[in-house]
Amino acid sequence: MPLTNGMVGTIVVRCINEATTMENASPALKEGDLAGFRAAQRLAYDCAEATASDMRPGMTERQVAARMKAWLVEHGATDCFHEPFAWFGDRTAFRGLIGIKQLGGFNPAFYPGLRRLERNMPFILDCAPTLNGYTADIGYCGVIGENATLDQLMDDLLEYRMLILELVRARRPLAEISRAVDALCQRHGYEPRHKAYPFETLAHRIEILDDDGKDAHLTIANFGVRNISELVRDRVRGAREGWNPIWNSSAKSEHAPTPGLWAVEPHLGFRDVGAKWEELLVVTEDDAFWLDDDVPQVRRWKQRGLWPLEQAA
Amino acid sequence: MTMKVDMNVTSGDVNLAVYRWGAAARKGTKTKPVIVLVHGYPDSASVWAGTAEALSQRYQVVAYDVRGAGRSSRPQDTSAYRLEHLVEDLAAVVDAVSPDQPVHLVGHDWGSIQSWEAVTTPRLAGRIASYTSMSGPSLDHAGMWLRARLASRSATDKAAVLKQLAHSWYIGAFHLPVLAPALWKVAGNALWPAMLARVEGIRDATANPTQAEDGAHGVKLYRANVGERLGKPRLRTTDIPVQLVFPRGDHFMIEEIWDDLPRWVPNLWRCDVDAGHWLPVSHPQLVADKIARFVDFVQSGKQPADLQRARITAPGRPRRHAGKLVLITGAGSGFGRETALAFAEAGADVIAVDINKEAAERTATLCRLSEVSAWARVVDVGNARAMRSLASWVGKEFGAVDVVVNNAGIGLAGSFFDTSDADWDKVLKINLGGVIQGSRLFGAQMIESGRRGHIVNVASMGAYTPARFMSAYNTSKAAVRMLSDCLRAELAEHDIHVATICPGLSITNITQSTRFVGVSEAEQQRKQSDATRLYQRRNLKPQAIARSILKAVEQHSAEVPVGVEAHGSRLLSRLVPGLSRRLAQLDLEP
Numbered sequence: 072m073p074l075t076n077g078m079v080g081t082i083v084v085r086c087i088n089e090a091t092t093m094e095n096a097s098p099a100l101k102e103g104d105l106a107g108f109r110a111a112q113r114l115a116y117d118c119a120e121a122t123a124s125d126m127r128p129g130m131t132e133r134q135v136a137a138r139m140k141a142w143l144v145e146h147g148a149t150d151c152f153h154e155p156f157a158w159f160g161d162r163t164a165f166r167g168l169i170g171i172k173q174l175g176g177f178n179p180a181f182y183p184g185l186r187r188l189e190r191n192m193p194f195i196l197d198c199a200p201t202l203n204g205y206t207a208d209i210g211y212c213g214v215i216g217e218n219a220t221l222d223q224l225m226d227d228l229l230e231y232r233m234l235i236l237e238l239v240r241a242r243r244p245l246a247e248i249s250r251a252v253d254a255l256c257q258r259h260g261y262e263p264r265h266k267a268y269p270f271e272t273l274a275h276r277i278e279i280l281d282d283d284g285k286d287a288h289l290t291i292a293n294f295g296v297r298n299i300s301e302l303v304r305d306r307v308r309g310a311r312e313g314w315n316p317i318w319n320s321s322a323k324s325e326h327a328p329t330p331g332l333w334a335v336e337p338h339l340g341f342r343d344v345g346a347k348w349e350e351l352l353v354v355t356e357d358d359a360f361w362l363d364d365d366v367p368q369v370r371r372w373k374q375r376g377l378w379p380l381e382q383a384a
Numbered sequence: 385m386t387m388k389v390d391m392n393v394t395s396g397d398v399n400l401a402v403y404r405w406g407a408a409a410r411k412g413t414k415t416k417p418v419i420v421l422v423h424g425y426p427d428s429a430s431v432w433a434g435t436a437e438a439l440s441q442r443y444q445v446v447a448y449d450v451r452g453a454g455r456s457s458r459p460q461d462t463s464a465y466r467l468e469h470l471v472e473d474l475a476a477v478v479d480a481v482s483p484d485q486p487v488h489l490v491g492h493d494w495g496s497i498q499s500w501e502a503v504t505t506p507r508l509a510g511r512i513a514s515y516t517s518m519s520g521p522s523l524d525h526a527g528m529w530l531r532a533r534l535a536s537r538s539a540t541d542k543a544a545v546l547k548q549l550a551h552s553w554y555i556g557a558f559h560l561p562v563l564a565p566a567l568w569k570v571a572g573n574a575l576w577p578a579m580l581a582r583v584e585g586i587r588d589a590t591a592n593p594t595q596a597e598d599g600a601h602g603v604k605l606y607r608a609n610v611g612e613r614l615g616k617p618r619l620r621t622t623d624i625p626v627q628l629v630f631p632r633g634d635h636f637m638i639e640e641i642w643d644d645l646p647r648w649v650p651n652l653w654r655c656d657v658d659a660g661h662w663l664p665v666s667h668p669q670l671v672a673d674k675i676a677r678f679v680d681f682v683q684s685g686k687q688p689a690d691l692q693r694a695r696i697t698a699p700g701r702p703r704r705h706a707g708k709l710v711l712i713t714g715a716g717s718g719f720g721r722e723t724a725l726a727f728a729e730a731g732a733d734v735i736a737v738d739i740n741k742e743a744a745e746r747t748a749t750l751c752r753l754s755e756v757s758a759w760a761r762v763v764d765v766g767n768a769r770a771m772r773s774l775a776s777w778v779g780k781e782f783g784a785v786d787v788v789v790n791n792a793g794i795g796l797a798g799s800f801f802d803t804s805d806a807d808w809d810k811v812l813k814i815n816l817g818g819v820i821q822g823s824r825l826f827g828a829q830m831i832e833s834g835r836r837g838h839i840v841n842v843a844s845m846g847a848y849t850p851a852r853f854m855s856a857y858n859t860s861k862a863a864v865r866m867l868s869d870c871l872r873a874e875l876a877e878h879d880i881h882v883a884t885i886c887p888g889l890s891i892t893n894i895t896q897s898t899r900f901v902g903v904s905e906a907e908q909q910r911k912q913s914d915a916t917r918l919y920q921r922r923n924l925k926p927q928a929i930a931r932s933i934l935k936a937v938e939q940h941s942a943e944v945p946v947g948v949e950a951h952g953s954r955l956l957s958r959l960v961p962g963l964s965r966r967l968a969q970l971d972l973e974p
Contacts, residue, residue, distance in 0.1 A: 223753060
């Protein structure tokens with residue numbers, strides 16, 4: 072989606088040395104910033120939908136990931152949090168050779184492989200483009216054909232979206248929310264597969280980057296260097312201030328929700344099928360809201376008559 | 385065994401010896417259905433003695449010696465053993481024993497092969513009401529199967545062919561000139577019972593009086609038919625209701641051979657049984673039950689629930705527990721839910737019982753993802769009346785279950801002197817009372833419906849591991865173990881299998897809900913979360929217990945410890961009980 076100049080918000084330059092209190096962890100977001108993030112998130116979901124509509128049985132994960140990357144570049148993305156990922160079949164459930172703990176959970180299963188898509192095989196597309204300095208990180212799942220387990224997982228993912236928002240609004244500690252997600256998984260009979268992500272991440276911080284006008288930026292091992300640097304900087308600052316840019320069930324996340332943007336990605340697994348969504352959650356000093364309700368998973372829940380859910384589990 | 389020939393039937397120039405059980409109905413009363421049993425190679429009609437006896441109360445049962453066997457004629461010419469002649473023989477017998485009503489046909493081994501010919505060719509059209517096939521495919525179907533596998537590029541398909549060839553080496557041997565008939569003549573009478581005992585585990589087999597002759601002449605069945613039919617198979621279909629009884633332990637047939645059958649047989653039911661190739665000899669009652677169930681259905685049009693589950697419409701192999709109905713208590717979480725899911729994945733229908741409605745329904749929902757039927761029932765297993773009403777619902781809807789897993793239980797820890805009467809009452813009511821009710825109610829239904837079912841009681845390694853501060857819980861589990869041992873002895877005569885599962889330290893929410901008596905509320909919570917952490921570190925997954933339960937059912941195991949600690953403690957309690965008692969004194973409570 073092309074951006075108008077007006078949509079590009081003021082770039083907030085952060086300096087870790089200036090931020091000394093937790094309240095200042097991230098300077099207040101301006102309305103223009105939210106528009107910028109929303110545009111990036113729409114771009115990412117448009118990319119996933121456009122790619123998914125062209126997917127055919129026989130394609131490999133690498134081919135699909137490459138198509139997503141080309142689409143994003145063509146539509147104005149200049150950087151990324153990570154390059155697009157695509158997982159097919161049982162790889163959506165992140166089972167097997169996963170989570171080499173010694174590497175901090177660095178997980179080779181992330182990288183798109185040579186698995187070929189078949190009919191009725193679930194797939195997940197995950198991309199995180201940066202547009203004009205604003206980064207989004209999304210997850211999108213689907214199937215060519217039918218998959219009852221995937222449908223059930225995708226239906227149930229609604230409860231997680233509501234539960235997380237409700238507890239963040241209640242200012243519950245992030246670790247507690249993460250454990251509530253684990254408990255909901257247990258009640259549902261699912262495995263929380265986001266535990267296979269690096270650092271068992273349920274969510275991670277997203278910061279604004281400089282819009283330096285360059286067409287492309289460095290990635291190392293498929294991760295965008297600028298975005299990851301921000302995360303590392305947050306980690307350093309968070310260690311001093313008592314918060315954690317990686318939101319998981321550990322003691323480090325035992326703090327109130329920090330204002331700013333969080334890419335939240337509950338990933339459920341049942342047997343050989345995994346499903347997720349990933350969206351930006353906007354946390355302010357005293358409230359929180361999902362950046363955009365016009366996303367594919369919400370449209371799907373509406374179509375299936377599941378939206379709005381009366382209350383979270 | 386010598387049986388008396390009841391009548392002789394002529395088919396061309398061949399004389400067939402016919403045997404009958406169960407008198408035809410007297411004038412004016414309703415005629416009983418006629419069942420015709422066709423034996424295989426190298427048998428004679430005597431192979432059916434036990435089965436026919438079991439069926440004779442309610443049906444007219446007929447068996448005959450196939451040409452070349454027993455007391456029927458033995459044509460010398462190999463071409464006299466071609467399938468069309470065998471079908472003529474069957475037609476002659478059917479006309480003689482049941483001129484007015486179609487018969488229910490049952491074939492075993494070569495008897496099954498020739499019966500397939502009879503139901504897929506027009507000669508006996510309208511004369512056969514149903515067909516039960518055991519361990520013998522249509523040669524044309526086998527030919528088609530072979531051709532499809534050889535043409536396929538899939539390595540699995542090619543491997544299936546090699547596997548079947550390895551299982552049917554003797555067919556090649558039978559085509560060797562002189563050798564096979566000579567071997568039968570020299571050693572048949574001695575070899576045959578030895579072979580049945582060795583391969584099939586049938587201990588009391590005796591060679592029939594004509595064994596050596598039957599073996600020698602029967603070789604012609606192979607020579608006259610196999611090469612031609614396998615080489616040039618023709619399309620053979622039938623609309624007759626067919627029941628395939630598949631013995632899992634068959635050494636001569638591989639399971640894959642039946643994969644394509646639904647292509648040619650639209651009205652097909654399949655029932656897998658734990659038996660070997662000679663199941664009419666080793667399991668006559670089981671075979672009689674399967675025949676009776678199918679005949680009754682075809683006669684009445686009323687399809688019992690278990691037969692509904694046995695219906696096969698698509699090619700492929702049914703899942704391991706397809707057609708079974710499994711009831712699990714405590715199915716809302718932990719072992720119970722995992723066991724329910726494992727059975728559902730293996731094709732069984734599931735009744736998920738739990739005290740928590742939402743949890744039971746959730747388990748049922750997850751089971752349905754495996755394309756099976758699942759029901760959720762809310763029952764407190766400690767409430768005898770509630771268990772009775774559950775059983776009466778099961779009885780009304782399904783008759784009986786094939787497997788009941790008495791799994792629901794609660795934890796309790798703390799000093800014996802802090803354990804109140806109410807605590808004891810609760811633990812015994814749920815952990816022991818629930819198992820008693822479940823075993824009694826569902827076991828009785830299994831006996832009544834003649835179901836060779838399984839009762840799986842989930843105990844614990846605590847059943848044989850003494851420990852201070854675990855008096856109530858471990859006592860309840862030790863009682864479950866002894867109950868199962870006694871019950872196993874009592875149910876053996878009904879072929880109902882009883883298994884005790886003794887899991888070690890496995891992660892379920894029982895640790896979070898275990899009550900620690902004699903401590904403050906805060907201390908209680910601390911102990912609960914400490915116990916949970918300990919179990920999490922051990923990381924014995926509920927899936928492991930679920931796998932053990934399925935394996936126990938499949939292998940008829942008596943007692944199954946799960947986890948290295950459960951095995952270790954069992955060994956300790958048996959080999960060095962003194963040490964086991966000393967260790968019990970350690971305060972291992974979190």
